[in-house]
């Protein structure tokens with residue numbers, strides 16, 4: 001979904017931080033993308049490649065760290081692994097599982113010089 | 114241009130004529146904003162100043178030149194004597210800026226008791242027809258305004274204006290969703306009455322608008338019966354984000370094999386709490402129920418504003434209260450009213 005808009009937000013965040021550091025160039029951008037965040041990682045890379053051109057992060061390496069999905073089943077009152085956001089509970093087959101992890105979309109850190 | 118959804122990159126504009134300003138270049142493209150042609154016939158004096166709009170854009174500096182690439186070797190690798198590289202922790206949500214802007218909109222709306230809804234659906238589910246029907250039924254009883262989001266054309270805003278309700282058209286260009294900043298600019302241009310109803314028709318798209326909070330009280334997902342009952346499972350994020358699903362165009366059910374219960378079951382699978390109303394703008398079925406739902410939401414927004422004013426008044430010193438005219442707004446609300454959403 002909307003990977004171009006996400007890429008533009010990443011550019012804004014990276015440039016703000018790099019400018020605040022007085023950096024001349026951003027060498028690496030590290031993103032944290034949860035497995036439940038509905039982000040097509042390959043599409044995001046493609047968009048970042050276009051969006052970061054002519055920015056401080058032009059040509060920067062993009063490292064994407066996945067975060068595993070996790071959920072909570074209120075019926076079973078326990079945490080369960082969650083591979084897809086709207087999957088059923090592996091224990092009771094109920095569809096009440098609420099995601100507790102893996103929904104994040106974050107710029108974690110950058111490497112500057 | 115995004116190969117997935119076509120987001121971003123192209124020009125977006127609010128309303129018809131007026132000043133336009135080239136904002137920062139994004140990947141070689143330019144995003145221009147324009148002010149609106151007033152929906153009614155008097156002059157507006159409260160549109161955002163170009164400087165204010167500019168401040169809303171990213172104003173940070175760019176290296177205005179192309180770089181040579183020196184390869185992207187392992188992190189921290191550098192030769193002695195060359196510039197040191199260092200890792201900088203950031204930990205910021207990618208959608209954080211939109212979320213902050215949406216929160217400012219939400220506060221601004223709450224301070225004025227305005228009940229705002231974000232209507233989301235695939236193209237052609239009947240959003241505008243439903244709005245026209247709704248506004249016609251509400252005519253005069255409830256002050257209302259509409260923000261229309263489409264990639265191109267003023268058609269939908271014109272359909273709304275024909276009901277006598279002010280409408281602001283946002284054209285997103287290639288953008289496939291409204292964002293909170295577009296709505297913030299619209300709020301500064303629409304003359305919204307206190308305790309009124311604000312209906313925002315998002316761009317027809319079952320995917321992207323789910324992720325962009327506009328500051329609305331609720332998202333309302335509209336699913337027309339011609340689209341198939343599997344949509345809540347195919348596009349779960351949208352139905353998970355919505356408080357209410359309008360199962361629309363039910364007048365067509367006799368001609369289709371659409372299984373209503375199955376569609377509702379799928380919606381509840383991704384969102385156990387979702388409310389459902391079956392509607393048809395053509396036959397009028399369910400419209401009363403939908404209007405009642407709206408009235409409840411508006412009453413809640415009104416009540417919250419009144420309670421906030423009461424709290425604010427009782428928090429003041431008794432002599433300060435006495436010194437002021439009874440009908441004056443408490444200071445924080447006055448400030449909001451004068452300055453629009455705080456950025």
Ligand SMILES: Nc1nc2c(ncn2[C@@H]2O[C@H](COP(=O)(O)OP(=O)(O)OP(=O)(O)O)[C@@H](O)[C@H]2O)c(=O)[nH]1
Nearest residue numbers: 235236237238239240241242317362365393394395
């Ligand atoms: N039978 C029937 N047709 C409807 C109903 N509501 C809308 N339509 C028809 O559906 C078509 C699309 O309606 P719109 O109101 O333009 O739909 P929309 O969701 O605003 O479309 P976009 O803004 O382009 O995404 C039109 O031809 C309407 O006449 C309904 O309740 N019943």
Ligand SMILES: [Mg+2]
Nearest residue numbers: 240241269314
């Ligand atoms: Mg429409």
Ligand SMILES: [Zn+2]
Nearest residue numbers: 073076089092
């Ligand atoms: Zn369970």
